[in-house]
Amino acid sequence: MRWLARLWPSPTPAVEPATSRDSQALARLHGASFHRGWGVAEFEQMLRERNTLLHRLRAGRHVIGFAVSRLAADEAEILSIAIDSKQRGRGLSRDLLHTHLGHLAGRGVRTVFLEVEENNQPARKLYQRAGFAVVGRRERYYREPGGAELNALVMRRDLS
Numbered sequence: 001m002r003w004l005a006r007l008w009p010s011p012t013p014a015v016e017p018a019t020s021r022d023s024q025a026l027a028r029l030h031g032a033s034f035h036r037g038w039g040v041a042e043f044e045q046m047l048r049e050r051n052t053l054l055h056r057l058r059a060g061r062h063v064i065g066f067a068v069s070r071l072a073a074d075e076a077e078i079l080s081i082a083i084d085s086k087q088r089g090r091g092l093s094r095d096l097l098h099t100h101l102g103h104l105a106g107r108g109v110r111t112v113f114l115e116v117e118e119n120n121q122p123a124r125k126l127y128q129r130a131g132f133a134v135v136g137r138r139e140r141y142y143r144e145p146g147g148a149e150l151n152a153l154v155m156r157r158d159l160s
């Protein structure tokens, strides 16, 4: 099938504002990426809120990633970021995060925070490369379905 992929290369993914029409795809992606998935109604709600910024990563007709933040005055918290498991490891999250941060800066945000599970190496590398630094650690912050408790790191980046 590789020759087919060469004939019709997949389109370059685009980072765009998400709309309410994306809610189902976003909930599917979130559910496949995290233990406690957010439902369609939760995404619809976030898309209605003025203090929430949600970007999708679109390849052709498919939503293959998203980033969502909540804003409060000149600070924001990245609530979630995910890439479709079949598309991971291609560096796609870098563009998504970079564009998302640019829009946060455009909305007057000066400082961005996030929490990341300590052992989540792909996410930690992504954030480190994007200029985030560890500013705190929360012991046993996440609980796995099996009962294991995992630590969270708090990261911060100033936007200039």
Ligand SMILES: CC(C)(COP(=O)(O)OP(=O)(O)OC[C@H]1O[C@@H](n2cnc3c(N)ncnc32)[C@H](O)[C@@H]1OP(=O)(O)O)[C@@H](O)C(=O)NCCC(=O)NCCS
Pocket (backbone or CB within 6 Å): 033, 034, 080, 081, 082, 083, 084, 087, 088, 089, 090, 091, 092, 093, 094, 115, 116, 117, 120, 121, 122, 123, 125, 126, 129
């Ligand atoms: C975190 C996530 C968004 C990264 O997306 P991605 O497009 O696959 O990221 P990249 O391909 O840019 O890889 C990020 C870095 O992690 C590294 N990486 C990828 N898989 C890895 C693994 N299994 N172990 C260690 N490092 C890994 C990559 O090499 C890259 O590092 P580099 O920039 O030094 O080369 C994606 O893995 C994901 O959706 N995970 C599930 C949801 C999640 O955990 N979100 C973060 C919540 S805080």
